[in-house]
Amino acid sequence: MPALLFLVFCASQVILIERALAQGSWKLLLDNAGIASMHTAVTRYNTVILLDRTNIGPSQINLPDGVCRNNADDLKQTVDCTAHSVLFNPADNSVRPLFIQTDTWCSSGQFVADGTLVQTGGDFDGLMKIRTFSPCSSSGSCDWVESSTEFLQDGRWYATNQLLPDGTQIVIGGRGAFTYEFIPANGRGKVALPFLEQTNDAQYDNLYPFVHLLPDGNLYIFANRDSIILNYQNNKVIKTFPTIPGEPRNYPSAGSSVMLPLLASDGYSKVEVLVCGGSQYGCYMNPSAYPTSSDTCGRIVVTDDEPAWNMKTMPYPRSMGDMVLLPTGDALIINGAERGCQGWGNQKDATLKPVIYSPSSAKFITQTGTTIPRVYHSTANLLQDGRVLVAGSNTHQYYDFTGEFPTELRIEAFSPEYMKSxxxxxxxxxxxxxxxxxxxxxxxxxxxxxxxxxxxxxxxxxxxxxxxxxxxxxxxxxxxxxxxxxxxxxxxxxxxxxxxxxxxxxxxxxxxxxxxxxxxxxxxxxxxxx
Incomplete structure (x- = not known):
């Protein structure tokens, strides 16, 4: 019996290795979604919220007849009868226009307990806005609702949201906002977080901080190249970590981060964070130089008594890449560019081939590439069927369909190898x-x-x-x-x-x-x- 079990184990390992080396595939789902998605979220009805900014002039999809956005502060036109958000249905690749009133440029969000998306901040008239989207079936008429009574306490542009154990969400940072606050506030005021000011260099590399809720209820926060554990309930930094080697990792340097899967097999006790990619310091201040992006990933065991970064080299340099946790426990790294950083026209040499990182082997497997560059303002989200939806990319301040990286309205799906028939x-x-x-x-x-x-x-x-x-x-x-x-x-x-x-x-x-x-x-x- 032990010999038989050993043979079964060996055969199983061969199968897993073969599948790890297999290649995923791409499929174009839609030629024109009407908007370039800057923000993307999947709902419990298996529909997908795509959201761009206002202040860009007309999109490529009209609002329903007779519906227009009237805004005297709009940068391009005061009356806009086109949509800047749509609801995409992967079941039939259809889109339905949604109405968004204020500017959601570089905003943030999070789903709450009942499945409602709470969406916060942005720029211009959206800087202190709180919006909600309560999903419905694909045949429904759900739409954005913007609060006229509840507002953010600080303007939040490039902030990060995290759902908390008590059902509220915390909103952290933003350009010039070295604070955090809660939604709903429930009488709580904004709280200063000096760590955000300490990591605020000349090119603002602490924006969109990476935030992970830890099993003990505290928050791991990474900004620029440094990270802490914050007890947000009493505003105490209870742990600091070594500086990650290499380049800045947050916006506009645009690395990415995931907390690796938490495992019941170890009592959910071991917490590891992975941070990959980024841009060389100074890229945002001298964008025409298009410096080579970071080719490193750092992995750290947050729960270790003396944590240290374990650095690995990716197959390609990459900034503006998205990291998606797959149901197998692997991390997909997709989208981005080999040179440059985030911003209008600040990137070169799109990284067309995604890679899959295996936490168990600590190795990268290069995947089949796409033909569509996805750089600044692109997204990637896991779908309920196991595919990864890829959307967006716009290196221009407005919609511009010319040049090396035109405004991208197409939607693709990447199917990891486990999807093969x-x-x-x-x-x-x-x-x-x-x-x-x-x-x-x-x-x-x-x-x-x-x-x-x-x-x-x-x-x-x-x-x-x-x-x-x-x-x-x-x-x-x-x-x-x-x-x-x-x-x-x-x-x-x-x-x-x-x-x-x-x-x-x-x-x-x-x-x-x-x-x-x-x-x-x-x-x-x-x-x-x-």
């Missing part, structure tokens, strides 16, 4: 799963698999982030505690699971629940943790 026999399809579970709660997921699983079928819980400017705000993944699959007949198996034990691990909201068998993921079911 050759793996359909091993693909776990969720037949039944609860729509809602509490904390530390046992539940069962019924899956269908053509071939008998060789061992555990994993369950991955992934949030739906608000993605903009190379950072997915609120992105997190948990690998849940599961039992061995039990055959119940008809090609179906039951997998017992345990939900996260507390809200600091998974704040109450909607998540995508993926089943993963031998490195192959099926489509997700929506699960509300409450």
């Amino acid at each position: 050759t793996y359909d026999g091993d693909r776990p399809r969720i037949v039944d799963a609860p729509g809602k579970v509490g904390y530390d709660e046992s539940f069962t997921v019924t899956i269908s698999i053509e071939s008998e699983p060789a061992g555990y079928v994993g369950l991955s819980l992934l949030s739906v982030p608000f993605t903009t400017h190379s950072y997915a705000q609120g992105q997190r993944m948990l690998s849940l505690e599961v039992g061995l699959p039990v055959y119940v007949g008809g090609g179906q198996y039951e997998v017992s699971a345990k939900s996260p034990p507390y809200s600091t691990l998974a704040p109450s909201t909607y998540y995508m629940l993926f089943a993963v068998n031998e490195g192959v993921a099926g489509a997700a079911a929506w699960l509300r943790i409450s």
Whole structure:
């Protein structure tokens, strides 16, 4: 028996290695979405919110008949009858125009417990705005709502939002805003955060700080090249970390970051953060030089007593890349440029080939490239079916369809290797799963698999982030505690699971629940943790 188990284990490892080396594929979904998406978020109805800025003149999609935006402060036109946000439906690749009133340029956002997207700040008349979008089915008429009674306490341009365990969200930083605040405020005022001022260099490399909610309820905050753990409840910095080697990593240098998957197998106790790419210091001040982007990733165990950066070299230099956690636990690094930094026309040599980083092997696997450059103001988001939606790219202040990097209205999907039809026999399809579970709660997921699983079928819980400017705000993944699959007949198996034990691990909201068998993921079911 031990020899047989060893052979099964070896065969399983060969399969996983082969799949890790396999290539993903690309598909053009839509030639013209009407807008270039600067901000993108996936809703629990499997629709996708695409959002650009106002103040750019007409887009390529009209608002419904008779609807226009009237704004005397608009930079291009005071009456605008075109949309600057749309709702995209990946099921049929259709779009529906949405109405946004104030300027959302370089704003931020986060989904809250009931699945509503709370969206904050921007520029000009949007600087202190709070907006909401309550998703509906693809046949519905949901639209943006802008509050006329609740406003931000500081103007937030290039800020970062994070959903908190108590259901509120924290909004951190922004250009010239060295503070944080809460939505809803519930009587709480803005709070000074000196760390943001300390990391504010001449080219503002502390914008869109990378923020990760830790299992103990504190926040890991990375800005420029430095990072801290903040106890936001009493405004105490309780840990500082070594400076990451190399270049600045935040906007406008435009690296990216993910917190690697939290694992039930170690009690969710080990926390690692990955930071990749960026631009050389000074790029934003001398953009015509187009300096070579960073080719390094830094990985740090936040929970170590004496943490240190472990540096790796990527296959390509990359700034303006997006990092997407996949249900397999790997990190996709996609979009960006090999030279330059964020800003109008500040980039050269688009990085057309994504790479997949495996946390277990600490290696990068180069993937098949796209033909569409995605540089400044582009996005990438995981869809419920396992694909990655790629949208946006506009290196111009207004819509301009000329030059090396024209305003990009096309939408693509990148399908990681686990989507290949050759793996359909091993693909776990969720037949039944609860729509809602509490904390530390046992539940069962019924899956269908053509071939008998060789061992555990994993369950991955992934949030739906608000993605903009190379950072997915609120992105997190948990690998849940599961039992061995039990055959119940008809090609179906039951997998017992345990939900996260507390809200600091998974704040109450909607998540995508993926089943993963031998490195192959099926489509997700929506699960509300409450």
